[in-house]
Amino acid sequence: MSEEVHDWDSHKKTYWAVGIALFVFTFVTLILGIWEPLDLGPPGPTPADYVIGLAVAGTKASLVALIFMHLNHEKGLIYKTLLFTFLFFVSLMALTLFAAADPIVESYDTRETTNGKLTE
Amino acid sequence: MEIPYEVKPRRDTGLYNAKLGVWLFLASEVMLFGGLFSAYVFLRAGVQEGVDNPWPWGLNVHKGFVWLGFLNTLVLIASSVGVVFAWVALKERNWRKYQLYMYFVVACALVFMCVKGVEYNSKLNKHHGIKLVDNSVMEGAILDKTDRIRFEGTKAVFGLQGAHPAFLKDISDEKFPTFTATVQFKEDEEPIVTEISSESQLKKWFTQHRRIAAKKLTAERTRYRKELESGNAKPVNLNTSATLVSSEPFNVNAKPTKVVGHSDTSVNYRDGSKVEGKLISDDVKFVMHEVDLQLVLPQKQRDSIVWEVIGDDHAKKQFFAKQQEEYKKMREYYEGRGETIPDKMLRGHMLNLHYIDHGDHGHDGDHGDEPHKSEAKHSASEGDGEHHDYITVPRDKIKFMGNHGPRYGNYYALYFTMTALHGLHVVGGALVLLFFTVFGKKLYLKNPEHLANRVEVGGLFWHFVDLIWIFLFPLMYLL
Numbered sequence: 001m002s003e004e005v006h007d008w009d010s011h012k013k014t015y016w017a018v019g020i021a022l023f024v025f026t027f028v029t030l031i032l033g034i035w036e037p038l039d040l041g042p043p044g045p046t047p048a049d050y051v052i053g054l055a056v057a058g059t060k061a062s063l064v065a066l067i068f069m070h071l072n073h074e075k076g077l078i079y080k081t082l083l084f085t086f087l088f089f090v091s092l093m094a095l096t097l098f099a100a101a102d103p104i105v106e107s108y109d110t111r112e113t114t115n116g117k118l119t120e
Numbered sequence: 121m122e123i124p125y126e127v128k129p130r131r132d133t134g135l136y137n138a139k140l141g142v143w144l145f146l147a148s149e150v151m152l153f154g155g156l157f158s159a160y161v162f163l164r165a166g167v168q169e170g171v172d173n174p175w176p177w178g179l180n181v182h183k184g185f186v187w188l189g190f191l192n193t194l195v196l197i198a199s200s201v202g203v204v205f206a207w208v209a210l211k212e213r214n215w216r217k218y219q220l221y222m223y224f225v226v227a228c229a230l231v232f233m234c235v236k237g238v239e240y241n242s243k244l245n246k247h248h249g250i251k252l253v254d255n256s257v258m259e260g261a262i263l264d265k266t267d268r269i270r271f272e273g274t275k276a277v278f279g280l281q282g283a284h285p286a287f288l289k290d291i292s293d294e295k296f297p298t299f300t301a302t303v304q305f306k307e308d309e310e311p312i313v314t315e316i317s318s319e320s321q322l323k324k325w326f327t328q329h330r331r332i333a334a335k336k337l338t339a340e341r342t343r344y345r346k347e348l349e350s351g352n353a354k355p356v357n358l359n360t361s362a363t364l365v366s367s368e369p370f371n372v373n374a375k376p377t378k379v380v381g382h383s384d385t386s387v388n389y390r391d392g393s394k395v396e397g398k399l400i401s402d403d404v405k406f407v408m409h410e411v412d413l414q415l416v417l418p419q420k421q422r423d424s425i426v427w428e429v430i431g432d433d434h435a436k437k438q439f440f441a442k443q444q445e446e447y448k449k450m451r452e453y454y455e456g457r458g459e460t461i462p463d464k465m466l467r468g469h470m471l472n473l474h475y476i477d478h479g480d481h482g483h484d485g486d487h488g489d490e491p492h493k494s495e496a497k498h499s500a501s502e503g504d505g506e507h508h509d510y511i512t513v514p515r516d517k518i519k520f521m522g523n524h525g526p527r528y529g530n531y532y533a534l535y536f537t538m539t540a541l542h543g544l545h546v547v548g549g550a551l552v553l554l555f556f557t558v559f560g561k562k563l564y565l566k567n568p569e570h571l572a573n574r575v576e577v578g579g580l581f582w583h584f585v586d587l588i589w590i591f592l593f594p595l596m597y598l599l
Contacts, residue, residue, distance in 0.1 A: 008208055008211060008212055011208060012205070012208060015201065015204045015205065015208070016201075018201075019197065019198075019200075019201035022197045022200075022201075023194065023197060026190070026193050026194060026197065026593075029193075029593065029594050029598065030186075030190050030598070032598075033186070033594060033597070033598030033599065034186065034598070045177050045599045049599060050599055053594045053598060053599050054591075054594070056594070057590050057591050057593075057594050060590045061587050061590050061591065064200065064583050064586060064587050064590070065583075065587065068200055068201075068203075068204050068579075068583045069580055069583045069584075075129075075133065075134040075135050076134070077133050077134065077135060077140065078135070078139075078140070078143050081143055081144060081147050082143070082147065084147070085147040085150050085151070088151060088154075089150055089151065089154045092151070092154045092155060092158045093154070093157070093158050093161065095158060095162075096158055096161045096162045096165065099162055099165065099166055100165065
């Protein structure tokens with residue numbers, strides 16, 4: 001029954017710290033999103049904004065996965081399972097690249113266009 | 121029967137069974153949401169500026185929703201922290217604390233869903249958009265369901281096939297009109313005439329006669345096939361349409377999505393049914409909040425139909441003054457870098473019309489209904505006594521209109537699919553955790569480690585739900 005006598009207090013400290021970090025990162029996400037001086041590049045979302053926005057989200061997600069979901073110390077079988085998930089997920093995202101290679105250039109709009117760009 | 125390896129890890133996997141199970145489940149969940157995220161990337165990356173519906177982004181468009189989304193993110197993170205501490209409390213064998221943390225988590229889930237409800241209600245019932253024929257877009261709210269075609273019917277014609285005729289749901293009278301229903305299957309037969317005075321009676325009558333029509337049609341076809349063999353076949357000739365004539369005119373508020381077309385004397389539904397009578401009005405009353413000219417070429421924006429529909433020079437001036445301001449900012453940015461402004465950046469911008477002083481309000485009673493034609497603005501009061509200035513939008517100028525529901529654009533389709541699926545996960549997860557809290561005591565007394573493992577597994581799912589939201593928040597509300 002009592003196979004391990006754990007020091008839960010140090011664990012608790014970590015969990016609090018992660019919780020607070022998640023709150024802080026949420027504020028960071030919000031400020032990055034709505035505060036104009038932090039808007040990179042021209043007004044509106046640009047690739048730089050996506051990268052930074054998703055990097056912050058990714059950091060938060062890894063904190064949750066590693067600490068709250070105990071992935072920082074887990075058995076090998078779970079990592080093996082998740083490796084497959086990761087590969088499939090990446091290829092799923094990569095599928096969208098085919099769209100970039102084969103864009104739809106005709107427009108259903110009535111205005112004059114050539115190669116998807118307005119002629120005027 | 122005892123289920124093995126609930127507490128003790130299996131020697132080959134090193135895990136207790138439930139944990140391996142939940143991780144396999146989460147792996148499949150990643151793929152489920154992954155498919156939707158990939159759809160998001162595909163649709164968003166594929167937006168053609170100036171041709172497709174612009175992708176709504178930022179505080180400018182999402183307004184209050186950003187704060188709701190932000191609040192929900194905080195709530196979910198708090199609940200995630202709560203679940204971890206509930207598990208730790210179990211490990212420390214502190215039932216009271218465990219219960220408190222778990223109730224906190226369930227309460228968070230409840231708050232999350234309520235906030236979601238506020239958001240959905242606002243999008244589905246309070247915000248509408250109208251795209252005019254030149255692709256200019258007006259954002260605001262359609263007043264009192266005036267997107268419907270208001271029609272006074274005296275006669276209805278429909279086929280005795282399929283479902284109940286579509287116009288039936290659109291009859292808006294409190295008292296159901298008295299109809300005389302007539303069916304005449306063949307010219308040489310006596311017409312069947314029935315008096316109908318209620319909706320249920322009409323439905324019953326419809327089902328009955330639909331059956332008769334089907335039988336007659338089968339008989340006709342059998343006859344035709346037999347006659348074919350003899351080489352002298354008369355074609356199938358059966359009139360399966362029915363006519364309803366009402367003694368007094370009845371009001372129909374036809375839903376535009378169900379209508380193919382309408383004229384001053386008739387409304388034609390998609391299912392083939394048709395109401396004849398008199399058109400009362402098909403103008404849309406619209407409370408205007410914003411103008412969006414992103415789909416109109418910059419040089420054509422000043423002559424856009426939208427200004428004709430609004431009929432407010434002051435608003436137009438304000439719009440272009442604000443646009444110039446935006447251009448100036450952009451020019452400074454690009455010129456500072458020695459570049460020219462890309463074409464797509466010169467598109468229109470949203471303009472909030474809330475702040476515009478409309479001058480005189482209300483009607484002059486003496487002038488009757490339409491004081492001056494040029495004054496497009498009217499004032500209407502709703503049930504709560506709140507006054508709205510509305511404009512009248514002629515239907516022939518409208519290309520598309522609707523609430524901000526899934527069909528309003530790719531963004532809204534994805535927003536509703538992804539957040540609703542996520543919401544279902546929140547509800548499911550919360551129910552499981554609530555179960556562990558309310559009914560867990562027995563197991564806790566018997567084998568606390570077993571309950572701790574269950575909570576850990578439920579918690580893993582809960583963290584995953586939180587993790588999805590961590591990505592949904594920036595993707596749906598900010599970027």
